[in-house]
Amino acid sequence: MTQPCLFQGGIKPDEHKSLSNQTPIVQGKLPPLLILPLLQHIGAPTEPIVKVGEQVLKGQIIAHCNGKDCRFIISTPIHASSSGTVIAIEPRAVPHPSGLTAPCIVIKTDGQDKWIERLPLTHYSDLTHDVVRNHIANAGIVGLGGAGFPTHIKLTHDSYFIDTLIINGVECEPYITCNDRLMREHPDEIIAGIQILMHVLGGVKRCVIAVEDNKQEAYLALLEAAKEQVEVVQVPTQYPMGDECQLIQVLTGKELGHNQLPASIGIVVHNVETTRAVYRAVQLGQPLVSRIVTITGNAIEKPQNLEVLLGTPMHIVIDQCGRQDGIERLIMGGPMMGFALPNDEMPIIKTTNCLILSRADELPPLQMPCIRCGACVQVCPINLLPQQLYWYAKAKDFKKAKDYHIFDCIECGSCAYVCPSHIPLVAYYRYVKAEIRANLHEHKKAEIVKRRYEFRTFRMKRDQAEKEARFERLKTVSKVDKEAIIKAAVKRAKELKFNNTRN
Amino acid sequence: MMIATVGMLGGLALLFGLLLGYATVRFKVEGDPVVEQIDAILPQQQCGKCGYPGCRAYAKAIVKGEADINQCVPGGSLDILTLANLLDRTPKSLDIKYGVEGLQKLAVIDESTCIGCLWCIQVCPVDAILGAPKQMHTVIAQECMGCERCIAHCPVNSLSMISIPLTADTWKWPYPVLP
Numbered sequence: 025m026t027q028p029c030l031f032q033g034g035i036k037p038d039e040h041k042s043l044s045n046q047t048p049i050v051q052g053k054l055p056p057l058l059i060l061p062l063l064q065h066i067g068a069p070t071e072p073i074v075k076v077g078e079q080v081l082k083g084q085i086i087a088h089c090n091g092k093d094c095r096f097i098i099s100t101p102i103h104a105s106s107s108g109t110v111i112a113i114e115p116r117a118v119p120h121p122s123g124l125t126a127p128c129i130v131i132k133t134d135g136q137d138k139w140i141e142r143l144p145l146t147h148y149s150d151l152t153h154d155v156v157r158n159h160i161a162n163a164g165i166v167g168l169g170g171a172g173f174p175t176h177i178k179l180t181h182d183s184y185f186i187d188t189l190i191i192n193g194v195e196c197e198p199y200i201t202c203n204d205r206l207m208r209e210h211p212d213e214i215i216a217g218i219q220i221l222m223h224v225l226g227g228v229k230r231c232v233i234a235v236e237d238n239k240q241e242a243y244l245a246l247l248e249a250a251k252e253q254v255e256v257v258q259v260p261t262q263y264p265m266g267d268e269c270q271l272i273q274v275l276t277g278k279e280l281g282h283n284q285l286p287a288s289i290g291i292v293v294h295n296v297e298t299t300r301a302v303y304r305a306v307q308l309g310q311p312l313v314s315r316i317v318t319i320t321g322n323a324i325e326k327p328q329n330l331e332v333l334l335g336t337p338m339h340i341v342i343d344q345c346g347r348q349d350g351i352e353r354l355i356m357g358g359p360m361m362g363f364a365l366p367n368d369e370m371p372i373i374k375t376t377n378c379l380i381l382s383r384a385d386e387l388p389p390l391q392m393p394c395i396r397c398g399a400c401v402q403v404c405p406i407n408l409l410p411q412q413l414y415w416y417a418k419a420k421d422f423k424k425a426k427d428y429h430i431f432d433c434i435e436c437g438s439c440a441y442v443c444p445s446h447i448p449l450v451a452y453y454r455y456v457k458a459e460i461r462a463n464l465h466e467h468k469k470a471e472i473v474k475r476r477y478e479f480r481t482f483r484m485k486r487d488q489a490e491k492e493a494r495f496e497r498l499k500t501v502s503k504v505d506k507e508a509i510i511k512a513a514v515k516r517a518k519e520l521k522f523n524n525t526r527n
Numbered sequence: 528m529m530i531a532t533v534g535m536l537g538g539l540a541l542l543f544g545l546l547l548g549y550a551t552v553r554f555k556v557e558g559d560p561v562v563e564q565i566d567a568i569l570p571q572q573q574c575g576k577c578g579y580p581g582c583r584a585y586a587k588a589i590v591k592g593e594a595d596i597n598q599c600v601p602g603g604s605l606d607i608l609t610l611a612n613l614l615d616r617t618p619k620s621l622d623i624k625y626g627v628e629g630l631q632k633l634a635v636i637d638e639s640t641c642i643g644c645l646w647c648i649q650v651c652p653v654d655a656i657l658g659a660p661k662q663m664h665t666v667i668a669q670e671c672m673g674c675e676r677c678i679a680h681c682p683v684n685s686l687s688m689i690s691i692p693l694t695a696d697t698w699k700w701p702y703p704v705l706p
Contacts, residue, residue: 063695122698451703458699470571473672476653477573477581 031270033405034262035438037198037360039238044320044327045201049209051331052314053344057111058131058335059371060102061118062087065172067098072113072129080104081140083311085162086129095157100164100174105313105333108133119338119356119370121363128371131335142309153179153224156306160224163305164312164374169203169266169295170357172375175302178294179224184287186225190275191218191233193242193296194259194266197358200378202316203296205329207235207242211249214296217303218254221294232275233296236261263360264436268293270405282432297377317341317372321381323351338368338379352384360437392445400439400449406432410439410449417452422463425456433457561614562586568609569602573652574674576600576626581652595619600626601673632673632688634666640685647677647686 063069070087080086082104089099108131115125148156161176169192191214195203207214214233222228233250235243237258246256259265259274269280271293278289286293294302297316304310313334320327325346332341338354355362356376400410408429416425433453440449501509565586572582577598579585588594589610596610597619604621611618621628636647636656643661655671658664678686691697 118695120695120698121700122693122695124693124695124698126695448703451700454700455702462699466570469672473573473653473670474566474571474582476670477571480652480654481581 030260030262031265031273031405032407033403033438034264034270035403035441036261037263037441039261040199040320041201041204041238043199043201044318044329045204047326047328049205049316049329049331050344052317052333052336052341054106054133054135054137054333055336055340056133057337058105058108058133058333059116059128059337060086060105060131060335061116061126061128061371061373062102063118063126064102064334064374065100065166065174067100067174069127070099070102072127074110074113074129076110076113078110079108080110080131081107081138083140083142083313085164085311086110086131094161094174095176098174098177100166100176101162101311102129103164103311103313103334104131105335106131106133107136107138117367117370119365119373119376123366139310144309145306148220148306149223153226156220156224160302160305162311163301165298165301165305166312166374167295168297168301168315168374168377170361170375170377175294175298178287178292179221181225181227181287184285184290185227186287186290186292187227187229188276188291189218189221189225189228189231190271190291190293191231191254191296191299192266192268192271192293193233193235193239193246194271195239196236196261196263196266197360197378198263199320199380200318200358201320202318202329202377204239204242206297206300206316207239208245210300211242211245213300213303214246215249215254216307217299217301220302220306221299225292231255232257234259234271234275236265263438264405264434267405267434267436269434282429312374315372315374315376317376318378319345319381320378321355323348323381323383332372334374335371337371338365341372342368342379342381347381348383350383351381353380353382355380355382360441361435389446391447394445394447397444399442399444403438403442405436405438406434408433413456414447414449414452417456420459422456422460426460430456430460559587559590561590564613565589565610568606568613569599570606570672572601572672572674574601574672574676575652576674578625589614595622597622598625600628601631603628630690632675633668633691634671634673634675634677634686635689636664636666637685637687638663638665640683642683642685644682646680646682650676650680652676 062072068089070089072087074080074086084104085101086104087102089097089101094100110129111132112130116128117123118126118128145151145156145159157176157179160179165175167173167175193203193207218231222231232255233246234257235246238261243256243258250256257275264270265274268286272286272291273279276291280286301312314331315334316329317332318329319341325348328345330341330344354365354368356365356379357363358378359380394411394414396411398411404410413425413428413430416428430453435450435453437450440447443449566583569582569586577585577594579588585594589596596614596616597607599606600621607621608618641663643658643663645660647664648656648658652674653670653672655667656664656677657667673688675688678688
């Protein structure tokens with residue numbers, strides 16, 4: 025048994041988890057329309073391989089990565105989440121902080137929910153890890169904890185040797201309970217998924233499932249299902265325990281450096297729901313067509329967890345749980361790291377783990393000047409200087425902000441939570457990060473343009489010089505030769521014209 | 528004693544002199560490093576709005592003291608601030624004589640009116656326009672820097688500047704507004 029050590033900083037916000045974790049997971053309704061964005065993960069967008077008017081079956085690939093082989097690219101296919109007809113491929117509003125539109129495939133469901141032929145790999149242990157990994161890649165599985173990084177990329181171990189597999193069932197954000205309910209209800213599927221992951225990774229010496237100690241029932245359920253084959257560890261309840269870096273530190277005592285991947289120290293972390301999706305893909309042949317979503321908040325009549333088909337519009341899911349009057353805010357993700365959405369017309373996508381609907385019970389706290397109390401410094405789990413970063417963000421001093429490691433910030437929101445002046449610190453950091461990234465992009469583009477401009481200048485000079493050299497040469501040619509040259513040129517031109525007219 | 532001292536010091540002076548002389552030849556800096564630094568800051572649109580034929584020419588003019596640091600329209604206030612930091616000068620606002628700061632745009636050719644005269648191709652500083660004589664031309668959107676040089680050269684007004692549409696990909700988190 026490992027004794028977990030704590031990480032520096034962190035907070036203990038009000039949990040509000042009992043709102044939604046008392047009732048079992050309910051199947052979401054089949055919506056009349058499914059809206060499936062072409063990009064639901066981190067990485068390259070997919071390209072549609074179906075046409076408008078085409079009939080599709082549940083689980084059929086409707087958009088694939090470029091080249092239809094995503095084993096080595098950070099992308100993963102999109103599947104139809106129910107059977108029906110493709111009625112449009114067009115830009116629709118997607119759950120993104122910008123509230124902008126992005127290309128989506130819209131399917132009108134036929135109500136039959138008919139599956140395509142499922143091809144499970146029941147005897148996966150006899151197959152090579154490449155075959156199983158490719159199967160997982162084609163099942164469209166991404167990290168379901170909220171980040172949406174394609175899972176098969178994290179199962180590649182060509183460059184690193186993975187000896188520790190961590191299954192993340194921490195779920196440290198307030199309100200969210202989808203992993204909690206999943207661990208209580210389907211611990212056996214998670215354990216089966218872990219065995220598949222261990223087979224694909226090969227050489228895993230230690231596998232740990234981490235559960236926060238506020239989820240006693242989930243812990244006991246997993247402990248029973250694990251049958252001592254897999255280590256189940258309770259970690260203290262402290263936000264942001266569920267972040268990869270913090271969890272690794274707590275479980276192994278190893279700290280990740282700047283820009284360092286967990287894989288480089290032989291560790292890989294997968295979410296419990298991702299693990300279950302892997303089980304379903306390999307043992308049942310079901311690609312990722314649904315996920316568990318927590319619908320909660322004080323504007324919901326019956327807060328609960330639903331197993332929702334991907335692409336279901338949010339308003340259908342919200343109506344199923346009972347909508348109260350006076351909804352002021354819709355947040356996707358947790359209250360700490362999520363973002364507000366402008367309306368509920370958008371679809372549930374692979375990274376939607378929670379929807380919080382709240383009434384305006386109180387006015388938002390007024391932002392006051394920073395008093396340099398340093399409370400943010402004490403809670404930063406990455407040991408950054410949030411207050412210093414705030415000043416640089418305010419002064420738009422991007423270079424300094426970069427020097428103070430703004431890119432190591434995980435945007436957990438602990439600093440903004442404790443700030444007595446209610447400064448939206450994370451909003452400032454996001455702004456700085458976006459500006460630095462955009463500047464870098466512009467700089468790269470400017471470099472290319474500069475090269476093109478320089479080549480053009482060079483080319484024009486060269487052409488000019490060649491032209492002058494030709495004139496110089498002509499000056500030295502005698503009159504007889506000149507006539508001969510002109511005659512030859514005229515003949516050439518005539519031949520060319522003749523050939524052209526004949527063609 | 529005195530001769531030895533003088534000899535020693537003289538010898539040292541000679542030695543270091545030779546060393547320095549060698550260093551100036553061996554580690555000679557090609558071109559003006561300040562011009563390079565300024566050129567790296569400038570947006571490289573080669574638009575010529577500053578009154579010079581390209582970004583590098585403008586950079587040279589700044590170093591010579593012919594041009595001020597507030598003439599670059601596409602660079603705008605942010606680049607002026609960076610230049611002022613680099614050259615230790617007081618930041619100024621953009622001189623409106625040269626233009627007004629705005630978002631980068633994209634040139635497009637109206638395909639129904641283009642007569643294929645090649646004029647725009649000849650003035651495009653980054654070879655972003657493609658076409659052949661009497662054939663329709665088109666702008667390669669990825670390469671166009673929005674310098675607007677081609678606009679004035681089109682004899683049939685078939686070129687225009689459009690704003691680049693914002694997508695979820697190019698969207699940036701805004702500066703937080705106070706509630």
